[in-house]
Every structure is written in C-alpha cells, then in structure tokens.
Amino acid sequence: MLWSEAKDTDMVKITRRSVLQGTAAASLSTGAGMFSRPVAAQEDELYQAAKKEGRLTRYDGIFEQKTIEAIIEAFKAKYSGIDVQLLRQPSQTLYTRLRLEIQNGVAECDTLGTTNILHFVELKKINELAAYVPKDLDKAPAAFRDIDPDHTFHTAALSVTCINYSPQKAPKPPTSWTELVEGTWAGKISVGSPAVSGDVASWVVAMRHKYGDKFLKDLAAQKPKIGGSSVDTVTDILAGERSVGAGAPFSYSLAQKAAGQPIDVSMPTDDAILNLGVTAVLAKAPHPNASRLFANFLQSVECSQILAKAFWPTLRSDVPWAEGRTLETVKWYRNPVDGLAAEVAEGVAKWKEILG
Amino acid sequence: MSVGPVIARRAPVAGIADPLLDSVRLNPVRAIAVAIVIVSLLLLVLRPLGYIAYNSLHDDLSGSWTLANYGRILSSTTLLRPILNSLVLGLAIAATSVFFGVPMAWLVARTNMPAREWVKALTLTAFVTPTFIGALAWIMIAAPNSGWVNLIWRNLTGASWPVLDIYSMGGAIFVGAIYAVPFAFTIVAAALDEMAVELEDAATTLSSGTLRTMLRITLPLAAPAIYASFILSFIQGVTLFGVPAFLLTPVRISVVTTKLAEFYQAFPPEVFLAAAYCVPLLGLTAILFYVRKRLLGRKQFVVISGKARGSRRIDIGRWRWPALAISLFVPLVAVILPYATLIAISLSKAWGLGLRPDNLTLDWYAYALFRNSQTRTAIVNSLVYAGGSATLCILLGAITAYIVERRLFRGAAWLGGLASAPIVIPGIVLSVGFFAAYTQPPLRLYGTAAILIAAFTATFLPIAYAHAGTLLKGISRDLERAARAVGAGEARTFVSITFPLMRVGLLSGWLLVFIPVTRELSVAIFLVTPSTNVMATLIYNFQDGGNYEAVCALSVVLLIVTFMVVLGTRYVSTRLSSPRAQSLLQGSAT
Numbered sequence: 001m002l003w004s005e006a007k008d009t010d011m012v013k014i015t016r017r018s019v020l021q022g023t024a025a026a027s028l029s030t031g032a033g034m035f036s037r038p039v040a041a042q043e044d045e046l047y048q049a050a051k052k053e054g055r056l057t058r059y060d061g062i063f064e065q066k067t068i069e070a071i072i073e074a075f076k077a078k079y080s081g082i083d084v085q086l087l088r089q090p091s092q093t094l095y096t097r098l099r100l101e102i103q104n105g106v107a108e109c110d111t112l113g114t115t116n117i118l119h120f121v122e123l124k125k126i127n128e129l130a131a132y133v134p135k136d137l138d139k140a141p142a143a144f145r146d147i148d149p150d151h152t153f154h155t156a157a158l159s160v161t162c163i164n165y166s167p168q169k170a171p172k173p174p175t176s177w178t179e180l181v182e183g184t185w186a187g188k189i190s191v192g193s194p195a196v197s198g199d200v201a202s203w204v205v206a207m208r209h210k211y212g213d214k215f216l217k218d219l220a221a222q223k224p225k226i227g228g229s230s231v232d233t234v235t236d237i238l239a240g241e242r243s244v245g246a247g248a249p250f251s252y253s254l255a256q257k258a259a260g261q262p263i264d265v266s267m268p269t270d271d272a273i274l275n276l277g278v279t280a281v282l283a284k285a286p287h288p289n290a291s292r293l294f295a296n297f298l299q300s301v302e303c304s305q306i307l308a309k310a311f312w313p314t315l316r317s318d319v320p321w322a323e324g325r326t327l328e329t330v331k332w333y334r335n336p337v338d339g340l341a342a343e344v345a346e347g348v349a350k351w352k353e354i355l356g
Numbered sequence: 357m358s359v360g361p362v363i364a365r366r367a368p369v370a371g372i373a374d375p376l377l378d379s380v381r382l383n384p385v386r387a388i389a390v391a392i393v394i395v396s397l398l399l400l401v402l403r404p405l406g407y408i409a410y411n412s413l414h415d416d417l418s419g420s421w422t423l424a425n426y427g428r429i430l431s432s433t434t435l436l437r438p439i440l441n442s443l444v445l446g447l448a449i450a451a452t453s454v455f456f457g458v459p460m461a462w463l464v465a466r467t468n469m470p471a472r473e474w475v476k477a478l479t480l481t482a483f484v485t486p487t488f489i490g491a492l493a494w495i496m497i498a499a500p501n502s503g504w505v506n507l508i509w510r511n512l513t514g515a516s517w518p519v520l521d522i523y524s525m526g527g528a529i530f531v532g533a534i535y536a537v538p539f540a541f542t543i544v545a546a547a548l549d550e551m552a553v554e555l556e557d558a559a560t561t562l563s564s565g566t567l568r569t570m571l572r573i574t575l576p577l578a579a580p581a582i583y584a585s586f587i588l589s590f591i592q593g594v595t596l597f598g599v600p601a602f603l604l605t606p607v608r609i610s611v612v613t614t615k616l617a618e619f620y621q622a623f624p625p626e627v628f629l630a631a632a633y634c635v636p637l638l639g640l641t642a643i644l645f646y647v648r649k650r651l652l653g654r655k656q657f658v659v660i661s662g663k664a665r666g667s668r669r670i671d672i673g674r675w676r677w678p679a680l681a682i683s684l685f686v687p688l689v690a691v692i693l694p695y696a697t698l699i700a701i702s703l704s705k706a707w708g709l710g711l712r713p714d715n716l717t718l719d720w721y722a723y724a725l726f727r728n729s730q731t732r733t734a735i736v737n738s739l740v741y742a743g744g745s746a747t748l749c750i751l752l753g754a755i756t757a758y759i760v761e762r763r764l765f766r767g768a769a770w771l772g773g774l775a776s777a778p779i780v781i782p783g784i785v786l787s788v789g790f791f792a793a794y795t796q797p798p799l800r801l802y803g804t805a806a807i808l809i810a811a812f813t814a815t816f817l818p819i820a821y822a823h824a825g826t827l828l829k830g831i832s833r834d835l836e837r838a839a840r841a842v843g844a845g846e847a848r849t850f851v852s853i854t855f856p857l858m859r860v861g862l863l864s865g866w867l868l869v870f871i872p873v874t875r876e877l878s879v880a881i882f883l884v885t886p887s888t889n890v891m892a893t894l895i896y897n898f899q900d901g902g903n904y905e906a907v908c909a910l911s912v913v914l915l916i917v918t919f920m921v922v923l924g925t926r927y928v929s930t931r932l933s934s935p936r937a938q939s940l941l942q943g944s945a946t
Binding site for chain 1: 501605
C-alpha cells in the first residue's frame, strides 16, 4: 500500500484518487502462478465495490475468441462474484456500434479494446473516456507505458505484423519486406486489406513511410490474394492456397504452429510492424469499479502469462514472451501517432488505387 | 386442339362492391384487424425505414442536412459499379435458382419419382446452412490451388490449371444459387401440392403428353409462385454478404453489401452514406415488383375450388431414376459436399494437417457444447428469436395478404407495398435503422430480445407476405362467399374457411422464415449484446479469428439443432394433413 502511494506522487494528479481507490494489497502478486489465487484478506476496496456491481461488459476486438475467453475466465476465477459479458466483434464494427450507442444515449459498454488507437483519440476528444491508471503500469514496457499523457487509454496488446509462410511450399521464405515484393513470389502471396483490418492498415502506413508507393506497386505486380483480416493469411497458408503471407499476424501464426499446423513466421530484417491493442474504461460505464478492476487485471501477471501462452507479447517486463523472444531482440517499428488518421486514409486510398 | 390453361380473366370494376363480401363496410372486426396491421407495419417497417431515409439525407461528419450522399453515389463509378455487379449477381442467382428449383418442385410434388422425401429433406438442409458457411466450404472444395476438386483434377490429368475457380463471379453465382434453390423449391412445391388434378386430367384426356401438360397447365397455374420465388431469389442474391465477401473481394469485385461493410468499417464510420446507398436497390426491386404485377395482372390462379380432389401422381415411367439424379444435384452440392468438408474440419485437431488418423478429435465439439457457455445461450436465443419472428411474420403476413388480396378497402395495396418494402434493404442497414428507431425513449428496446425479434420480423415479413399472397391467390372466393351466404361473419369466415385452407401452406411459410432467421448474420451484427447473442454472430466471430475447427463444429451443431425443429414442423404438418383433416380440406401430406 505504501509502495503504491510513494509511486503515486510521480503520476498525474488527476489520477491520484483512482490510484488510491484502486491499488490492491496484492503487490505480493508479482511472480505468482497461473492458477486462481484467492484474493488476499486485506484486498481492495475496489474489489469490494466491484463485487457490489456484480458484472461488467467488455467490447473486445483485439484478441481472438479463445484468448479473450481465457483472459476473462482467469479474471472471474481471481475475482469471484463478478460476471463478465463479452462482445467480441471486429474492431471497426465495435467502434461503429459504440458511436451509435453514444449518439443514441445508450450506456451499455464498460470497457473497450480495439486495435486502432485512433478510436480512442476520438473518444477522448468527445469526453467519453475515464482517466484511470491501472495497477502495475510501471511494469509495462517503457515505450508503451504512457501512450496517453492523461491516462484515458492504455496498451492492452502488442500486435506484431510480420511475414508468415508454409514450411513445405516455401522452405526459403523471404526475410524482408523488400525481398517479399521484389522476389519470385508472384501468385504466391496472401495479404489482408487495410480497409478492413487495423493491423494491415498500420502495416501499409509503415511500408509507405519506408518505401513510398513503389512498395504497393511492386506488391500489386506479385498478384497477391487480397482478403480482409490479417488472419486470412493464416487461412490461405493452411489451406494451401498461397504459400507466403504479407502483413501477417505474428502471434496467431505462432499459436497455430504450436497447435501443429504447417505454418511458421519470418521476422523481417527491415522491421516487423508493431500496432497497439488499446483499452479504456468508458466515462459513462454502468459498472465503473468493475471496469477499473478489469483494467488492473489486463496489466497483471496472470493476464500476461495467458498472453505468453497464446504467443502474444506480454505487457510486463517481469513476464517473458514465449520461446524466449523479447521486445529488445525483435526488430520492430511503430507508426507515430501524429497525423496517423490522415495517413491511414491516404494509405487505404492508395491501396485501392494500386491494388484494386 | 390446343389445351390452354384455364385462367379466367376477371376485371373488377373499381368502386363497386362485391355483393356478398363487401356488404358490410363498417365491420368492426375488420376495422380492428386492419388497424392492428397498420400499426404493426408502422412500427416494424415505416419507423426504421424512416430513420434510414432520414439518415441518408444527413452528413456523417457534421450531421447537417445534405443531398451530398446521393450526389457522391451517382457521380462515382467506384460506387456505381458495385450496384451493377449486385444486379448481375441477383438476376443470375434468381434465374439459376428457378431453373433448378421449379423442375425439382414439380418432380417432388406431382410425380412418382422415388425418394421424394429425401430430396425434400436434403433441400431443406441446404436452406438451414448460413450462406457464408456454404461459401467457406466451397472454398475448401474449389479454390484454384488448394481446392480438393482441383487437386484431384490435377492428379488425374496432369493439367496445371484448375477446373474450377470458386473465386469468380461464376463461383459466387453458383454458391448463391444453390442456397437460393430451397426458396424456389419450397414455394413452388407448396403451390403445386394444392393444385387440383382435374385440370391435368383434362389435358391428358385430350391426349396431351406429360411434358406438355406440365408446360401448358401446371406451370402457368403455378406462375405466381414461380414469380415470387424469382423475386425472392433475386433479393437473396442482392443482399448476400458472406458469399461476395469471401469469393468476390479477393478478385476485386465489389457488390453493394461489401461496399456497405466498407462504409461501416471506415474511420470515421460512414453510416449515413451507407443509408443512401440502399436507395438504388429499392428502385431495382420496385421495378421487379411492377413487372410481376404486369405479368400476373388480374388473372385468377384458383386451384382450390371447394371440390374434393384426388391426389394422383403423374407416372414418369422410365424417367424416374434420371429425374432423381437431377433432383439430387442441388442437395449434393449444397449439402453433402460442403458438410462432408465441414465435418472433416470439425474433427481435426489442426485443420491444416488434413484428414489423418492422428489428427482426429472430438474436442472442438466438446469445446463448443460444454466448455463454452456462449454456445448454449446462442443456440437458445437463435431458436427463440427465429420461432418468435416466424410466428409474427406468418400472422402479420397472412392477415396483410388477406386484406390486400381481398381488397378490403381502397388503397389496401399500399399495405402490401409496406409489408414488402424491407425486403431489399441489406440486413446491415436495417440493423442500424432498428438501432436508431428503438434505442431512444419511449421505445427503448436495445439490448433486449424484443429488438432482435422485431428486426428479424421486419426483414422476413416480405417473404411471409409474398408466400401468403401466393396461397391466397389459389383459394377461390366462392368458398368464402358460400360461408357468407349462410350467414357467417367476415372474421368467422376467415377463421373457419380461409385460414384452415392456408394452414398447411403457412406452415411451410413458417419454415421459410424460421430457417433464414437462424442463419441471418447482417441484421444481428449491431443489435446483439452478449446476453442476446445468436449462433450466426458467434460462428462469424470464430471465423474472423481464423478458428475454422470451431467454426465448423458450431455450424454442424447449428445444422443439427435447426434440423430437429424442421422435423418437428413436418410432424405437425403431417398431423394437420391427417385423413380427418383431409376430408375438410384438400391438402395432401407434404
């Protein structure tokens, strides 16, 4: 308790109250196991307040169904008495729905998670987000700790985009983005669409930063199969329809590999692209305490361990990624947020113009 | 001597009442029934559509009134071309669906082809399949590089090119059509079931051959049903989302529904532009309805005339087995092949490894049924919403059709137009229309089952109405006149005479709504909440995450559950057509 209060002085004043409200005595929870731990006796007022609320509603577009279900089950095991209603839909659909709800004065969503930081920038502008600093935020990787100086939204996931491939059909996969679009991969590439997927949009913006529109033209010349979500690359490779995927999901490909599927990833030497999964508590959340408790949980050791098991990067420096990878050893690049909205729009337009 | 169809031309003179049926103009029961129908249609159709129209005239960013949305659509080829593509897709699907469905319906309803019940059951199974699942299964079957049909072809012939490429307009038409055939089949079969054999007997007596009788007597009498199924298949084709999203987007062909998805997923979302984008579709469908009206005109298609009829089947002799082969084509490609693929994947630990003994498991079913509470909730919800909306649709559709067909008041045809209006609005736009219409007080239904049932009812009311209308066209007014002549009131006549005559047909109409609701995705997307989630959206979530094993297991579960309901209705249908019931009606067992 004291430890957290000392840290508290470093943080923005506006959140002090929330931090005082929110900190669990479970600073002893560091290095704990995966199994459900009964909450310690001198546990949180926050937990008690959340328990009174009894439930929370999470809109999530970041994780695939099984991973977000695992996170929620672990949350419910740790904090018994709090039900979690999950609405899992693609990020863009969730955002449209939330805007419709806001326009019509409906407060149904407690906490939101999508793969597009621009959603949160907009929601913050219209004062729909609550400021809150989750416990153990200091354990988050430094580069992604303070993505919003006012702490209205936080990192929930590191979504890495790389190259994936079929080991049987492409035993020597491309090792860089330039090799992918300039090499002998005509008719063999699968890719998603930036109009549909936040991850693919972020990849397209990054590629245009690095290589300009020439990259898109070279990609078009390879006659790729264009799907929607970045996950479609995995589908095409597993089906055998294509042998290499561009703008492909790192975590999901590795999870499929671990399940025995014939797929693997190739980390590009000219940077994997890193897009953030972002989460926030809504200002008009009907269950504010439960929402904050959930925000704490996303930053917790248990959650990061679940992420590691699913081959997602973890959100804590004290929980390692699967297979020994780390943020420092993976070459990554992230788009700057300034001007991102315009760049995404331009990227989508150029994509349609060049790739149809 | 030529044998023409017996189609009486009757041109009622406007303004002059039918002496018996319209004698009591201010009938209170009639007034109440009409009032209920009008209010229901206002709430279910006019209000959401009104919001859609209202939204289409506003700007997405500023919220101000504007015609710019329409301007943008009409001036941009990238926005006009998908409309053309939708038109082509819809017409081709409709033509193919009728081409397959009508002969199948005739063979099953009127001839002695063997295994008729199997053909019916399998065709209904096709109906139960969400079309996007069918599209996914067909990708596994016919994708140019990896589809197993092409793999077998390449093995056999050594060719380097594929024999089938599902990623094409032809592929989309094919998949769309095989899942629209059940519409044509069910509607036309229901009409043919009720048909009196005397007309065909008369033709045969005058030495007309089987084929000629079919072409000159049977099919013309079934014309309303055939046109109805053409229009419905067209609508189905135009409002498809999954099929064009999976099969046409990879080859850069956009249709209206995939373009709409882009608008909704844009940042910031272009919801109002999407509303405006539906209007051209409305225009197209209005044209179709007008054409249908001109073709059917004021002709009578009475087949139920109050006299008992035999239920003799036409003997097609040595054509029986070839006929069966033809009839099994659609079930083969819509059900057997896709579900074999789905089951194979659902039993795989890792579907990329293919069907191998060491890759088999029942774990995905265990996950879907026992370890995932969302599935159980979704199954119950799907069945309840489908049952609720089907019942509402049939009741409202039947009464509306009665009011319109029997012209209970001047301008009754407008009610028919209103009941038919939602048909061409793509599900996702209707979803937003309902969202807007029923999220604010005093009618705050968001998050409840009611809003979903209402939205599904509105979506499929046009089908129920068209189906009921077709049934009514085949029932002679003589029967009603007879009842009125002996003193029965209008309500009593409807309840004792008209409705029972429609009953068996309405049951297949109930299924015509129930089944599409269980597989409907687009309407549900913006209206479901975690507690009101349905199977279609759950399956789509798994698909979005690439978890095909779960997708396939859930699809098979959905199929089994829906099929059990279908079997239940067939049991009821048989009871309704029991010998005792038959002595009162002339319906044969379906």
